[in-house]
Amino acid sequence: MRNAEVISDYGIPPFSIGGASAWTLTDWFENIYLHSAGPELYDQLTNHEIPWTHPSVREAMSLFVNILERREWLAGGVAGTLEATHPDGIVKPFMSPPQAAMAYGADFSVGAILDQTDAVVGETARFFDFPTIRGSAPSVVGGGDVAVAFTDNDETRQFIRYLASPEAAEVWAPLGGYTSPNQQVDPSVYPNEVSRGSARALQTADVFRFDMSDLQPSAFGSTAGQGLFGLLQELVRNPQNMDAILERLESEATEAHGRR
């Protein structure tokens, strides 16, 4: 936050958020929540065992609101944030002149930065882990692809096992946009500093949790304009309404989990 203040004083909005892609907002919240509330509460909230109006949720959301309510901290202001998709948002810090200082992204975001801007990863584009909150343990929120076998035989199993192995990762990783969950993969196979950084963060993290919104019933966790997606965008628009938004999150979560 102090860095953001300094950057803002210099005359550049510190944060670029591609808020038209609502998952960037859920990822922001999930990271803040995992760091501020810890993995146990994170799991309980994921399973909706604690309500969205729980004090820990309120606290994490307030931390997010601290950023959102500083309109001058957001690249493009509220309107600019809400009409930028993730690829639009992630490249703003790397444009000339830069339109923001920091953007939150995932391992595959590097592709957009390299394709759309002149930034050189490791020189003009640098990576840092999501900051710790009050000395929280190194924690990572991740999404992932799951390999599904439709045929249950030896060949398929061997192939799936191979896909999970360090050898397969060493073929895949240099292509970029991919981080292997296998801890034995040598970080040096990753093509640039950002990919290496996210791989290192994943390997050294004490806590790993799967993306919360991806684990929700889809009506609540991943449908545009409603549930988490719609309400976090509403939070960007009206951060002062946080309490009402938390209550609506709770009622939509109750309905969606009940329907499952």
Add this chain to the structure above:
Amino acid sequence: MTSGPKAVGIGRRRPRIARDSTVAVAIFLLPAIFILAVFVVYPIGFTVIRSLFSATGNAFVGLDNYRRIVTQPRTLVALRNNAIWVMVVPIAVTSVGLVFAVLSERVSWGLAFRVLIFVPLVVSGLAAGVTFRFVYAHDPDVGLANAVVRSVTDVLRPPGAYAGARPSNPERVAVDGETFQTAESLTTGEVAHFGFVAIPSAQIPESAAAAPHHIDPGDFGDPDSIVAGVVWFDFTRGGGGTRGAVDDGELGLPDVIVHIEHYGVTVDTTTTDRSGLFVFDGLDPGEYTIVLDERSFRTPFGGLAWLGPGLITGALIASYIWINAGFALIIIGAGLSGINRDYIDSARVEGANELQILVRITIPLLRQALMVVVVTTTISVLKIFDLVIVIAPESVQADATVLALEMWRASFGGARDFGLGSALAIVLFILIIPAMVLNVRRFRLED
């Protein structure tokens, strides 16, 4: 839709066909009936039935899905937006097309004009939508719509050199909109400090020099007749330095317009020099307030949020009209060329003006063509989908939504609620029926 006229045709011919050939007729009709049944009747029937079941299809819920349509805020918004579309767009497209058609007959380059208006129609709706998303972008450097608005507002209200600046010592600087003034009044012989942050380095003029560390009013004459001050960029790279104090290397802000007021009355006006310094002298001893003129700090027009919740449906409708004006122009233009000119010429001879000719002669004679445009546009507007999903960012799709979008989103957009999706499809179908009936009746009339 075309089964009506077909049946009429067969009926007329029947006397010429031998009775025992009804079998042959049935055989010839069979393929068409089969295709119609499989691809039209069965899906409609299945959708009706599916709309009475729950999201997963396991439980019969009766009319509950329809109840949700008229009670859920989201679908209500969709219904409202569809109503707006249907009320505004067919009339607007027809009017625009009519005006263009009449105009294109009058100008010598009418053909070129028609082609120009028609071009958007050959572009795919998706591509046009993507283009309009850029047109409506909030940043005036990207969005054409806001660039046009800004070029007007910049003339009416030129932005200041230090737009966006914030005072670094808010306890000493009072903010009133975009003017800044000393929070407490000064007596002669005192010095005002206006530190500012958040000024992009590109906005600071090349000529700016380091701000003076210390200002002694005595340097400029009798201290009792002087109020001096400095306006500077209170930022040291890396975030060092003391807030509210002039540190080494911090630059003054040149050319800021400064007023000095005595109980609300402006006594004198000056501008800061290269180092941000300003001096008022020859003052009567007393209390003064220093005011920085808003002209130096005015923020440029930030852009209308065309893609925000308030303007989105209007923006979508405008883009739809831009695309479909060409269609209306061609249909109405064809109708226009079929009109008997004698009516218009004799009206003119009788002394009717152009507006009277348009309203009293042209429009009634064009009734057929105008109806075609209105009905066709109504149908296409009821099922509008592509422009909404492409132009509206996800964050406002809940505000821009229409029935077709809701139908798709409920079924395939994550919720996978096929019950609600089917119910929405049926509602949409029922809404389209009146327009379809009109169309079919028109086909019959033309026969």
